[in-house]
Amino acid sequence: MSAAELATSPAARPLRHRPLRHRPLRHRPLRHVSTRFLRSELRLIFGRRRNQAGLGVLAVVPLILAITVTVSTPRPGHGPDFLASITSNGLFVALSSLSIELTLFLPLAVGTIAGDSIAGEANIGTLRYLLAVPVHRTRLLAVKFAAITIFSLVATLWVSLVGVAAGLALFGGGEMTMLSGGQIGMGPAVLRVVMATVYLGLCFASLGAIGLFISTLTEQPIGATIAVVILNVMSFILDSIPQLSWLHEWLPTHWWMAFGDFFRDPVAWDGLIRGLLTAAGYALVFWLAAWARFSDKDVTG
Amino acid sequence: MSEGDEFAVATAGLTKRFSAQVAVNAIDLLVPRGSVYGFLGPNGSGKTTTIRMLLGLIRPTSGHHRLLGKAMPHNSGQVLPLVGSLVEGPAFHPYLTARANLQRLDSVDRHADPRTTKARVDGALDRVGLLAAADKKYRAYSLGMRQRLAIAGTLLAPRELLVLDEPTNGLDPQGTREVRHLIGSLADDGATVLVSSHLLSEVEQVCTHIGVMHVGRLLTQGPIAEVRAVSEPRARVETDRPADAATVLRALGLTDIAIESGVVVGTLGALVPDKIVAALVHAGVPVTGFAVTQPSLEDLFVSLTGEGFNVSG
Numbered sequence: 001m002s003a004a005e006l007a008t009s010p011a012a013r014p015l016r017h018r019p020l021r022h023r024p025l026r027h028r029p030l031r032h033v034s035t036r037f038l039r040s041e042l043r044l045i046f047g048r049r050r051n052q053a054g055l056g057v058l059a060v061v062p063l064i065l066a067i068t069v070t071v072s073t074p075r076p077g078h079g080p081d082f083l084a085s086i087t088s089n090g091l092f093v094a095l096s097s098l099s100i101e102l103t104l105f106l107p108l109a110v111g112t113i114a115g116d117s118i119a120g121e122a123n124i125g126t127l128r129y130l131l132a133v134p135v136h137r138t139r140l141l142a143v144k145f146a147a148i149t150i151f152s153l154v155a156t157l158w159v160s161l162v163g164v165a166a167g168l169a170l171f172g173g174g175e176m177t178m179l180s181g182g183q184i185g186m187g188p189a190v191l192r193v194v195m196a197t198v199y200l201g202l203c204f205a206s207l208g209a210i211g212l213f214i215s216t217l218t219e220q221p222i223g224a225t226i227a228v229v230i231l232n233v234m235s236f237i238l239d240s241i242p243q244l245s246w247l248h249e250w251l252p253t254h255w256w257m258a259f260g261d262f263f264r265d266p267v268a269w270d271g272l273i274r275g276l277l278t279a280a281g282y283a284l285v286f287w288l289a290a291w292a293r294f295s296d297k298d299v300t301g
Numbered sequence: 302m303s304e305g306d307e308f309a310v311a312t313a314g315l316t317k318r319f320s321a322q323v324a325v326n327a328i329d330l331l332v333p334r335g336s337v338y339g340f341l342g343p344n345g346s347g348k349t350t351t352i353r354m355l356l357g358l359i360r361p362t363s364g365h366h367r368l369l370g371k372a373m374p375h376n377s378g379q380v381l382p383l384v385g386s387l388v389e390g391p392a393f394h395p396y397l398t399a400r401a402n403l404q405r406l407d408s409v410d411r412h413a414d415p416r417t418t419k420a421r422v423d424g425a426l427d428r429v430g431l432l433a434a435a436d437k438k439y440r441a442y443s444l445g446m447r448q449r450l451a452i453a454g455t456l457l458a459p460r461e462l463l464v465l466d467e468p469t470n471g472l473d474p475q476g477t478r479e480v481r482h483l484i485g486s487l488a489d490d491g492a493t494v495l496v497s498s499h500l501l502s503e504v505e506q507v508c509t510h511i512g513v514m515h516v517g518r519l520l521t522q523g524p525i526a527e528v529r530a531v532s533e534p535r536a537r538v539e540t541d542r543p544a545d546a547a548t549v550l551r552a553l554g555l556t557d558i559a560i561e562s563g564v565v566v567g568t569l570g571a572l573v574p575d576k577i578v579a580a581l582v583h584a585g586v587p588v589t590g591f592a593v594t595q596p597s598l599e600d601l602f603v604s605l606t607g608e609g610f611n612v613s614g
């Protein structure tokens with residue numbers, strides 16, 4: 001039946017062809033800048049029981065560390081660099097915890113949030129309703145990545161915070177002896193802990209970008225999370241194989257340990273800057289890959 | 302009047318091919334503004350796939366479409382805020398309350414005014430009868446409550462078009478009736494409603510237009526009376542001499558005559574029904590009952606899409 005036929009044919013009942021009472025969009029102007037979506041995203045992430053439990057687990061490491069060290073002081077030369085110094089300054093609890101958790105726990109936490117980002121919404125079907133609101137797909141990916149980045153910063157800061165609190169409570173603060181030998185005051189030391197934490201948080205966020213990309217490939221959030229963790233572990237393994245030394249500096253995790261360079265006098269910026277550039281590179285490439293994949297993907301879930 | 306003013310939904314050759322099959326095959330769906338359009342079709346006939354294409358969730362293999370007069374998906378940023386949609390059942394975050402879920406939907410809408418969110422969310426919940434259960438976790442919702450919540454989601458903002466994929470699925474009789482009233486009142490407000498459904502009696506009660514899908518094709522569409530007119534009324538004669546009655550009916554020009562025990566049925570065509578009884582009596586055939594029946598929408602539906610129960614692969 002053609003349009004013309006349809007239009008001229010008599011209807012069974014007269015069409016209720018009245019003008020709209022309201023002219024909706026005139027009353028609903030577009031807000032060009034709105035942080036509501038991002039705030040809603042953060043409420044979802046931090047309000048979720050599972051994620052709160054995850055943050056709880058992240059806090060266990062500094063607590064265990066602080067308590068066990070009080071019970072038996074580690075002999076020098078064992079464990080991570082910072083561990084031996086813990087009793088001299090409580091801030092080292094935070095740094096030791098970070099170096100322990102950066103291999104698996106923190107990447108797992110960020111991988112969980114990143115894996116959930118798109119695949120989680122696709123899995124329960126809310127993705128189609130977000131897109132129908134409408135949320136532009138580019139905006140969705142931007143907000144999701146912003147939320148992942150904020151989560152990685154918060155999770156890393158959280159580990160540091162618990163570490164600093166436990167460390168200061170059990171071992172006290174004061175002058176900090178640097179890895180390079182010299183000493184700095186408590187104020188500058190805290191500042192360097194914060195900078196090291198933010199540095200690591202940004203590194204994890206770049207892993208989160210890889211997770212965001214993987215999350216656009218599947219409707220199984222757990223699968224995406226596992227993939228992120230596997231990539232993370234692979235990167236550490238490859239980084240430890242000497243024959244692959246040409247590859248090492250390109251690995252996403254290679255520069256993470258450079259956060260210790262904040263505790264040299266002066267700060268050894270070279271590795272840190274390489275680390276930030278690598279993180280930015282991975283974040284950009286994988287965010288764009290996520291966009292290329294997702295921007296015209298069929299949402300059938 | 303341009304085409305854009307006339308049709309809330311207009312598709313041209315809209316086609317979706319999945320790897321294995323053509324789910325929607327070159328349909329020209331035309332939903333006039335102000336109509337309540339019943340989108341019918343057996344399971345797997347392509348209704349949801351069509352709706353997904355309309356909303357830009359999936360990309361058509363070929364063809365194009367306009368919503369509210371604007372080309373899609375190019376103008377989805379302008380058009381979709383005016384479209385409320387329900388696609389293949391409800392979907393919400395299970396660990397959030399109903400209210401928090403609607404607030405979440407509202408917070409991603411850049412046209413929504415945050416100052417009125419609370420009032421609009423409560424208004425929508427009230428309209429679907431969920432206000433008392435607003436602070437229950439979605440996980441704890443029953444099927445019908447979930448469906449109602451999804452409908453509430455479409456009511457968060459004033460809409461010009463509602464696309465409702467099986468809105469009464471899982472609802473109790475009260476809920477079903479409420480949805481019917483809701484559709485009626487939305488249409489009274491001037492909105493166009495495209496509603497897919499299997500409940501033919503529902504459709505008959507609320508729709509001004511229907512379209513029937515079958516194996517990816519739109520078999521027929523138009524104003525409901527016009528579509529029904531395709532299937533002509535049939536005369537039904539109850540008698541204890543069916544064979545003789547059949548002879549009389551055939552002589553009068555009725556077609557498709559079927560004889561069952563004590564009943565003869567035939568398609569009237571242009572014949573005036575009054576003549577039949579007179580002719581039967583004149584021929585001495587005793588008539589114990591006589592009726593002219595318009596086939597139900599269900600009969601029409603089955604005659605268009607076939608008797609078979611099996612889903613077309």
Ligand SMILES: Nc1ncnc2c1ncn2[C@@H]1O[C@H](COP(=O)(O)OP(=O)(O)OP(=O)(O)O)[C@@H](O)[C@H]1O
Nearest residue numbers: 300319324342343344345346347348349350351614
């Ligand atoms: N993502 C997909 N991949 C492959 N085939 C699909 C996909 N989605 C739908 N189909 C197929 O397309 C056809 C139409 O499906 P659709 O969901 O549009 O039917 P429907 O008319 O909504 O059915 P129902 O009344 O059961 O909801 C079906 O045969 C289905 O198997």
Ligand SMILES: [Mg+2]
Nearest residue numbers: 348349389466
């Ligand atoms: Mg369907």
